[in-house]
Amino acid sequence: xxxxGPYYITNLINLxxxxxxxxxxxxxxxxxxxxxxxxxxPRNGEKxxxxxxxxxxxxxxxxxxxxxTVSLSWDVWAHKHQNMELYGVTGAxxxxxxxxxxxxxxxxxxxxxxxxxxxxxxxxGKANWGPGNRLTDxxxxxxxxxxxADMADAIIRKRLPRCDISMVAHxxxxxxxxxxxxxxxxxxxxxxxxxxxxxxGPDEARALMK
Numbered sequence: 001x002x003x004x005g006p007y008y009i010t011n012l013i014n015l016x017x018x019x020x021x022x023x024x025x026x027x028x029x030x031x032x033x034x035x036x037x038x039x040x041x042p043r044n045g046e047k048x049x050x051x052x053x054x055x056x057x058x059x060x061x062x063x064x065x066x067x068x069t070v071s072l073s074w075d076v077w078a079h080k081h082q083n084m085e086l087y088g089v090t091g092a093x094x095x096x097x098x099x100x101x102x103x104x105x106x107x108x109x110x111x112x113x114x115x116x117x118x119x120x121x122x123x124x125g126k127a128n129w130g131p132g133n134r135l136t137d138x139x140x141x142x143x144x145x146x147x148x149a150d151m152a153d154a155i156i157r158k159r160l161p162r163c164d165i166s167m168v169a170h171x172x173x174x175x176x177x178x179x180x181x182x183x184x185x186x187x188x189x190x191x192x193x194x195x196x197x198x199x200x201g202p203d204e205a206r207a208l209m210k
Contacts, residue, residue: 001053001056001072001175001178001179002175002179004072004099005072005175005178006171006175007098007099008070008072008083008084008098009070009171009174009175010098010163010167010171011084011095011098012060012062012068012070012084013167013170013171013194013196013197014196014197014199015086015095016062016064016066016068016086016196017062017063017064017196018062018063018170018190018193018194018195018196019060019061019062019063019170019174019190020061020062020063020189020190021061021177021187021188021189021190022058022059022060022061022174022177022178022181022187022188022190023058023059023181023186023187023188024056024057024058024059024178024179024181024182025056025057025182025185026053026055026056026057026179026182026183027053027054027055027075028050028052028053028054028055028075029054029055029073029074029075030050030054030075031049031050032047032048032049032050033047033048033050034046034047034048035047035048053179053182053183054073054074054075055071055072055073055074055075055076056070056071056072056073056178056179056182057069057070057071058070058071058072058178058181058182060174060178063193068086070178082094082095082106083095083096083097083098084096084098090109090110091107091108091109091110092107092108092114093105093106093107093108094106094107094108094114100129100140100141100142101124101125101141101142101143101146102124102125102126102127102140102141103125103141104116104117104119105117120202121202122201122202122205123143123202123205123206123209124141124143124146124200124205125141126141127139127140127141128140128141128142128143129141129142146200146205146208147161147162147163149208149209150162150163150200150208151163153207153208160195162197162198162200163197164194164197166192166193166194166195167194167195167197169192169194170190170192170193170194173190173191173192174190177190
């Protein structure tokens with residue numbers, strides 16, 4: 001939850017807004033795990049006793065009324081789900097992995113036909129990262145300094161940064177509330193809130209890159 005959760009919870013808050021309350025179930029798939037890292041790591045292959053939940057199935061109720069299920073797990077070897085699917089009154093939207101910046105946004109209407117949204121020339125969607133984090137032969141879009149650039153611009157222009165402290169605190173509370181709810185098997189109402197950040201369009205993104 002605290003490892004991959006920030007990407008997904010933050011993305012949901014950007015898309016939907018702040019969370020009101022959460023419920024969850026938590027579980028542990030294995031009592032023992034093996035450290036699987038680089039062979040040069042002296043702890044590679046070492047066995048560890050699992051002392052924390054490794055799977056969470058959460059229900060998030062948002063302030064504006066949306067209800068979204070979130071599943072995060074280290075006990076799944078592979079899946080065929082989209083990274084994120086949002087269902088609305090008039091259709092559905094399939095969002096790419098928020099761990100990175102690129103990927104097609106797919107949509108479907110009442111005709112149930114799934115198709116990609118029209119491509120747009122957003123600088124943060126262009127591949128700039130390769131296997132092994134090489135800058136050559138890029139296959140992923142990875143612009144993790146975007147938030148830092150936006151914060152610097154916000155300080156200069158005396159505006160609220162998109163990833164301001166209230167949103168950061170809210171994301172952390174959502175995750176810790178899910179962890180609490182998963183153990184206690186109860187709803188947890190959040191104490192914090194935040195504003196849904198303004199979208200970052202192509203022109204604003206290009207200005208940050210300069």
